Amino acid sequence: MNWIKTTLNDISIDVSYGYTASAQVDKCGPKFLRITDIVPYFIDYNTVPYCRIDDSKYEQYKLKKGDLLIARTGATTGYNYLFDDDIDAIFASYLIRYRLNSQKVIPKFVKYVLKSKNYMGFINNYISGAAQPGINAPTLGSFSFLMPKEKFLQQKIAQILSNYDDLIENNNRRIKILEEMAQKIYKEWFVDFKFPGHETATFKDSPLGKIPTDWEVILVKSILKRLNAKNKYTQDNVLHKGKIIVIDQSTDEFLGFHNNEADFIATPQSPLIIFGDHTCKMQMIVENFSIGPNVIPIISETVPIPFLYYLIDSLIETKEYKRHWNDLISKKVILPKKELTEKFSLDIIPMMTMINHLKHKNLNLKQTRDILLPRLISGEIDVENMEIA
Numbered sequence: 349m350n351w352i353k354t355t356l357n358d359i360s361i362d363v364s365y366g367y368t369a370s371a372q373v374d375k376c377g378p379k380f381l382r383i384t385d386i387v388p389y390f391i392d393y394n395t396v397p398y399c400r401i402d403d404s405k406y407e408q409y410k411l412k413k414g415d416l417l418i419a420r421t422g423a424t425t426g427y428n429y430l431f432d433d434d435i436d437a438i439f440a441s442y443l444i445r446y447r448l449n450s451q452k453v454i455p456k457f458v459k460y461v462l463k464s465k466n467y468m469g470f471i472n473n474y475i476s477g478a479a480q481p482g483i484n485a486p487t488l489g490s491f492s493f494l495m496p497k498e499k500f501l502q503q504k505i506a507q508i509l510s511n512y513d514d515l516i517e518n519n520n521r522r523i524k525i526l527e528e529m530a531q532k533i534y535k536e537w538f539v540d541f542k543f544p545g546h547e548t549a550t551f552k553d554s555p556l557g558k559i560p561t562d563w564e565v566i567l568v569k570s571i572l573k574r575l576n577a578k579n580k581y582t583q584d585n586v587l588h589k590g591k592i593i594v595i596d597q598s599t600d601e602f603l604g605f606h607n608n609e610a611d612f613i614a615t616p617q618s619p620l621i622i623f624g625d626h627t628c629k630m631q632m633i634v635e636n637f638s639i640g641p642n643v644i645p646i647i648s649e650t651v652p653i654p655f656l657y658y659l660i661d662s663l664i665e666t667k668e669y670k671r672h673w674n675d676l677i678s679k680k681v682i683l684p685k686k687e688l689t690e691k692f693s694l695d696i697i698p699m700m701t702m703i704n705h706l707k708h709k710n711l712n713l714k715q716t717r718d719i720l721l722p723r724l725i726s727g728e729i730d731v732e733n734m735e736i737a
Contacts, residue, residue: 352496353493354452359453365445371399376399377400380439382397383440391433415431419443420484422442504732505725508724508731516717527699537684572677
């Protein structure tokens, strides 16, 4: 293959800083992409706010497919996202937009170059030692890399890697559907009180309003017990007795997948919840799971895990949970009768099993993609005669 050396500046037809404005929850204009929105590998546009912008400035900041966004300040300096979405959006002031020259380069190829260790090494070398990390457009534009001169080869490399991303995103959509189904069932049974047998139920007054007569109001902390995180808990001395284990930690993605040696063996009969204090992130594990550092096991002998998971999830969804563990456990909640929590849990377990299966598949897809990425964008793997689906 004929590879040439280039820079971001060489392949860009426009470089611009983003628009300064306040983000708005209500739909008052286009979506307003910020640094926090582009940090994840995939953007969840349901969480992206809007902003007001004059028509005279809209065209200047409007994003087009193939635009490359790069964070220029803070701990996320260098994070980037290739805008390839059918969304009306503009970009915020702490982002730099590189509008790539489609005559020279396939934007998706550049996307993967900017996911490489070489690129992150360039960023880290520049910001190391800075009290407030940051980078400007001229410096970013000087980042140099190799690329195939022939665009069809760039396209092949990008297609191989994007095939993995497409599978991951498809799994993410399936996960979201399953989670929404489970949330809907929880809400129907335990918020709207349309549980099996509700037609004949009687109700009583409570601190949280009218509730079924045989339900009660409790504090979240009354069904949880924190354990010493340094103790060794195994399947034999905890899980097979049907106890609940909640793990509290503050990592972002794939909480709890730290290594391959399982200290806890999670199963559909003895699942785990991983709770991220300060992050509002939570995940239920029903397959082999390994505890890593910075975790706090919590047990309960009274409440089934799937019910507990969606109980906590409902507090997060209604904003009753204010991002801290102590806030969560001090909340009053409605505890249904045991028969209903157990039936709900049995109904939900197959969904949670599938969700975890899809998350494991995504983890494997990401690992494979990340192994291939440096070899493909460096030319170590020759794709010229490769058939790409």
